[in-house]
Amino acid sequence: AGVRHAPDGLARAAFDRIGGYAGRRHGGPEQLRRNLARVVGTTREQVPDDLVADAMRSYARYWYEAFRLPAQDLAETAATVDVPAPDRARLDAALSRGKGVILSLPHTGNWDMAGVWLVQNRASFATVAERLRPESLFNRFVEYRESLGFEIFPLSGGEQPPFGQLAARLREGKIVCLLGERDLARHGVPVTFFGEKTRMPAGSARLAIETGAALLPVHHWFTDAPGSMIGCGEEIDVSVGVEAATQALADAFAANIAAHPADWHMLQPLWESDWTDRQRARIVGDA
Incomplete structure (x- = not known):
């Protein structure tokens, strides 16, 4: 309920920071990195760290918007x-x-x-x-x-x-x-x-x-x-x-x-x- 009614700018920024942290901590989720390696045509080690971080920020945005949807017009x-x-x-x-x-x-x-x-x-x-x-x-x-x-x-x-x-x-x-x-x-x-x-x-x-x-x-x-x-x-x-x-x-x-x-x-x-x-x-x- 708190996420649904929090100011959009502050709450969205918080989820973005959490996603970015999760994407960079220890190289990000291992399976995500392996999956992205297929998409960009490289080895898991060569997947850009920025891409993994962006993917986790995107995933955090999904959850942020999902939490807020029921309270939106x-x-x-x-x-x-x-x-x-x-x-x-x-x-x-x-x-x-x-x-x-x-x-x-x-x-x-x-x-x-x-x-x-x-x-x-x-x-x-x-x-x-x-x-x-x-x-x-x-x-x-x-x-x-x-x-x-x-x-x-x-x-x-x-x-x-x-x-x-x-x-x-x-x-x-x-x-x-x-x-x-x-x-x-x-x-x-x-x-x-x-x-x-x-x-x-x-x-x-x-x-x-x-x-x-x-x-x-x-x-x-x-x-x-x-x-x-x-x-x-x-x-x-x-x-x-x-x-x-x-x-x-x-x-x-x-x-x-x-x-x-x-x-x-x-x-x-x-x-x-x-x-x-x-x-x-x-x-x-x-x-």
Whole structure:
């Protein structure tokens, strides 16, 4: 509550300092450095310290803005987000077909802020939320995102599996938004990402194939505070099948992340070569 109502300049500066400190202390988070090494095409030792610090400042900004969103005027907040005219046109063209639109994006910038722009300027949308423990934490998380205008389906433990519920929304001509660059489980599709093997969720491509909805890669990144931007890429061709469409989505993510590496908030192991023994055993066992 304190962050929500503190003076913006002071609170934002405090989070920026905390992020910068975390990014420089002992070279910053090790896994973040390893992940950024793939993005900039170097070794972990050669990743610029400034990039790691900027990435942690960006991550701190995400949390700062997430804490404050529920207390903000959402229309005014959405006005700080810029979407170039060609990107708006791609989104509107897809919506005009009436078959639904799937917006798939990586963990970049502030995906909640991107969602607020969408609700305020186009329409509400459906998405999924990973079930958290304890249940009270999950419920607060769902209430928070519903307060922003999002429709939330639990990824597990709900009355129905989310795939069917999302497909129903798409058949109504509505929008579904899904985070799409990390799925280290049996349903993940093997892809090459920045030249190395990993897995990404199949859900976006599967939904598009089953419902006829358009699948568009989306990217959100920060500009000078409090500004930010959303890019909406060309529609992914899903006629090639789930695997090839997911690889095309991975390629779109990679191009956008490479353009804005500091705003990619991936602090966990992503690539196969970084998997823990436990992750590898689970994935191989599931396969």
